[in-house]
Amino acid sequence: MRFLTTVATALAGSVTALKVLEHDKLAIIGLQNVAKDVAKNGYPSPGTYEKLNYIDAIKCIHKKPALTPSAIASGAKSRYDDFIVTHVLQTWSVHATANFLPWHRYYLFAYEQLLRTECGLKGYLPYYNWAWWHEAPDKSPLYDGSETSIGSGGTYVPGRNYTCVPNEVKSGCPIHLPPGVGGGCITGPLANWTLNLGPLLTMLPGVKPNPQEDGLGYNPRCISRDLSKEAAYETRDEMVTSLITGYNDMLSFQNRMQGDFPNKFFGVHTAGHFTIGGDAGTDFFNSPSDPGFFFHHGMIDRVWWIWQNQDLEKRRNQLGGTITFNDNPPSRNGTLEDVLTLGSILEGEFPNITNGDAMSTIGGPFCYVYDDA
Ligand SMILES: *[C@@H]1O[C@H](CO)[C@@H](O)[C@H](O)[C@H]1NC(C)=O
Ligand SMILES: *[C@@H]1O[C@H](CO)[C@@H](O)[C@H](O)[C@H]1NC(C)=O
Ligand SMILES: *[C@@H]1O[C@H](CO)[C@@H](O)[C@H](O)[C@H]1NC(C)=O
Ligand SMILES: *[C@@H]1O[C@H](CO)[C@@H](O)[C@H](O)[C@H]1NC(C)=O
Ligand SMILES: [Cu+2]
Secondary structure (H helix, E strand, C coil): CEECHHHHHHHHHHHHHCCCCHHHHHHHHHHHHHHHHHHHHCCCCCCHHHHHHHHHHHHHHHHCECCCCCCCCCCCCEHHHHHHHHHHHHHHHHCCCCCHHHHHHHHHHHHHHHHHHHHCCCCCCCCCCHHHHCCCHHHCCCCCCCCCCCCCCCCECCCCCCEEECCCCCCCCCEEECCCCCECECCCCCCCCCECCCCCCCCCCCCCCCCCCCCCCCCCECCECCCCHHHHHCCCHHHHHHHHHHCCCHHHHHHHHHCEHHHCECHHHHHHHHHHCHHHHHCCCCHHHCCHHHHHHHHHHHHHHHHHHCCHHHHCCCCCCECCHHHCCCCCECCCCCEECCCCCCCCCCCCEEHHHHCCCCCCCCCEECCCC
């Protein structure tokens, strides 16, 4: 995400309606020159610094002590875990509900802000464009294991069984996903990153169960992943494009995005999770425990944003769905007035907002657009 400057660029076209001073005209010409120069020569800094700074910032937030009291989550050891705890505690009320996309938008925003204010992040929260890398997610710059990646796709563990999508516990394993390229602990910059919480939903082979039933006890272990081409195939360009163009109301858009498991359809949200594998893929309570989560959900937020922007008048303020997970038990439709909370620990810095506040990325607490550069 690139903020402000891009918004200004995007809005420059409409400035003509206002009084334009002579030097403003020079500024507009200057901006066009910058755009041409970027098109020809790229950005002056190749991005390595930005990537290393991002990795430093997430390592920093993972070292800072948690503010979550142990009475709430005895396994929460880091400031990063504060984010996982709020996701775990709210899982049933922020997925397959009307507030799914607005809540996750606010969640990503808060994460980025905290990385900036507490851990020196200088750039922005990047997104992982699944469609670009669907043929070989393990070759993507995000997961190639290099020093500017967030680690590899996991050390290969042979002889594994398929994984159940979306899970085997509640849904009876409608989709069988073959083993991916990893299965074990990741290598690279986050090789020593400790997951403290979970798992909750799934039992990955070799993973110790959490000592507490709510998954919030202390259970230190590595990040494991299992990058999957088969899952990534479900996020190829065609899937993203048909989602944006083929589903005109929010409910059908969101349902399609989240998958249709009885019909063996992943949806890009589920497919993106299972592309990563490990906790990020298979445990939808504890999925933010892998920093890859935030790159995947950045893309989810981007796809919603692209969808909204195709017809702002009709789409920007649409919500779809109710206030219970898959409307079970049946409940009322969500509304723009419904409150989004990041929970008691984060609420001091990120006060409750409403769905309505989160419908535009240049309104409410936000000021960003997605830049493809
Ligand atoms: C894979 O899992 C199924 C049950 O889900 C089981 O019947 C089968 O034996 C397993 N195969 C291996 C190789 O473990
Ligand atoms: C992980 O820890 C080991 C042992 O302390 C150390 O040798 C290694 O450099 C660390 N790796 C990273 C990526 O921090
Ligand atoms: C709830 O929303 C759906 C569309 O998302 C709509 O068809 C239905 O009429 C709404 N129900 C009520 C009670 O407003
Ligand atoms: C924020 O929202 C949550 C959930 O609705 C609520 O429990 C909490 O009291 C709210 N906080 C404030 C300051 O209103
Ligand atoms: Cu989530």
